[in-house]
Amino acid sequence: MVWFEIVRRRIDFSRARHHYTVSTYQISAMDRRKPSKSRDVCAACLTGAIVTLPIVAGYAVAASYPVSGKWTYESSAEKGPARDCGRHYMEFSGERRTDTGGGVPAYRNLSVTRAGDAYRLVDEFNTGQIRARLTYGLRVVDEHHIELDLPQGKKILLRRCG
Secondary structure, three states: OEEEEEEEEEEEEEEEEEEEEEEEEEEEEEEEOOOOOHHHHHHHHHHHHHHHHHHHHHHOOOOOOOOOOEEOOOOOOOOOOOOOOOOOEEEOOOOEEEEOOOOOOOOEEEEEEEEEEEEEEEEEEEEEOOOEEEEEEEEEEEEEEEEEHHHHHHHEEEEEEE
């Protein structure tokens, strides 16, 4: 006779200032007949795969932006940080970016590659009708200004909100 047991396990880990909780389920089959070594090896491999897959997938999913906080479109060429962000700004938080100045409100960063004094970023966005990826450049001009180098040669200068 074979008995099945399902055990829920919770794994907590941190990576790059973010805390993750992964729930995994272990399925064990217990046979009341004569024990078999190959069955034990198979159960161990299955358990290892069930536990490891969510952890590995969590590490491969997203990357953090090289900047953080709110950055305004308004008066972006002025020196120093802006006192007020105004209505149109971009906010970088971990692997998420929100934008009040464009048609897509939220982005998720997939990768960050450093290229000299600039970064090459790949973001993913989903508007409900469109799911796409955007590859662009980000350059830190100084501590209060960044420049986005978007496709088709479009450049946007942003100023940090104070």
